[in-house]
Amino acid sequence: MAGMNDRAQSGAKLTAGPSAQTRRVMSGCLREFVEAVVSGEFAEGSTLPVEAALLDRFAVSRTTLRETMQYMVAQGLIRSRPRAGTVVQPRASWNMLDPMVLETAMGRPQDASFYWALLEAREVLEPAATRLAAQSSDNSALMKVAEAFDAMAEAGGRESEDWSDSDLAFHTAILQASGNWVFAQFGIAIRAALLTSFRKTNRASQSFDEAIAMHRAVMEAIRMRRPDDAEAGMRALIALARHDLEAALAAEAAAPAALGKETP
Amino acid sequence: MAGMNDRAQSGAKLTAGPSAQTRRVMSGCLREFVEAVVSGEFAEGSTLPVEAALLDRFAVSRTTLRETMQYMVAQGLIRSRPRAGTVVQPRASWNMLDPMVLETAMGRPQDASFYWALLEAREVLEPAATRLAAQSSDNSALMKVAEAFDAMAEAGGRESEDWSDSDLAFHTAILQASGNWVFAQFGIAIRAALLTSFRKTNRASQSFDEAIAMHRAVMEAIRMRRPDDAEAGMRALIALARHDLEAALAAEAAAPAALGKETP
């Protein structure tokens, strides 16, 4: 029967998946497919090609394609019914909080307003979550915050990848420590967006010592059960992030290339 | 993408989330499987049975099972690697905002703290989003708010399903109108949770006229570009929701469940 597999799955290796899991074959198809939707190649509201055509387009098997599409259905990108075909859902119903979708969307030239909106939301959410954490966090949650803080201190400088990672861990740990499942979920869902944002802004920052001091202040305020101080400290932290983002975007505007070689 | 371009979305189907329908065979398997995980039959951190055993357990084909599992991978419920097997991820990494997961989780005896946390989050998010809407919403977004309001008025009474639906539409429309993609996403993601909450609380409320008046006040404040009033109005609205929730939970405690005789 199916014995001779005469189709070579040529070069499905370009996964280069920086994020955690699934650097497998299917994820390549998924990435490509999501990219095609996000980029508008398959426009919102349009019916996309029949299965057979997609099979050819992505050079994968039926099973793999269906698994891929199931993932996309799960994120509200597409919706398919027998005979009617599969249609791309309106953008408003996409789950942009899904790491895969978000990452793909951020892979393309990013509108600056994306980052401003994220910051705006953080200004609302994080101070509130920090206040809650100061009021009612348990010990184990507090320990995670402390761990993240130590990792930041050890990172040595703000330009390193370690700093970005532990910075993310710090903020996520606080959201978790709030004890409110909605805030905690927000932290998980928004990982990809935060990390991208952190990478962008931290690069543009100078003051390692000051940043460390501010983070420590927030942690201490939570530990000492001082909600007002904790909330204020987080506000200050995000104000710093806002300042950094301004600087980063300004620098980007000044030198749009940034493809490696610096011209001193 | 930052535009979060919300097209006409003609039809106004109000299809509740991505996994709304799909009453196919697979969804039965998915529901059952998610239920098994949420209920703890497959405990967090444990390795679940091999594919063959699951095939037998759920009585579906391999393809169907794999599509099901792919959906669950997408929501962070499970994670599988060759040879190592499939393990249930820690609860903290589950995407509770997914309608399917949330619905299943809420199908079981619900901890009251679930609703309190949701309300707590709304108290933080919605006033802020409403303020933004008053500052910068465009006409089409405003129109959606008005449409939802009209639907509420027409619903006639607070106990009807129509009221719950349009109440949800009202709040979702405001989150959309904020122009911030994070808030808008929150609205989409939290649909299921909000709807369940609405259904619970609206039942316990008496004051239809007052509720309508308060909603109108918020809408007018947005339309008139008065951020302070809009924000205050939304706070009042959520305060009412808090009051209703207290009443609903109290009533529930007094007469636990509608299924079967109780001897207090």
Add this chain to the structure above:
DNA sequence: CCCTCAAATAAATACTATCTTTAACTTAAT
């Protein structure tokens, strides 16, 4: 006795082929 590296192996991953169900479209009869 412990460490390293390579072969065996168990589990998920991927592919092909075929049958079933659904619902949009077509056609025919009222």
Add this chain to the structure above:
DNA sequence: ATTAAGTTAAAGATAGTATTTATTTGAGGG
């Protein structure tokens, strides 16, 4: 013109087999 029945295209579901991957295990060397 409207409705009802039949046709058919597309997705949905199943079966069987081959391929990858990473854990185990076992042999050889330190």
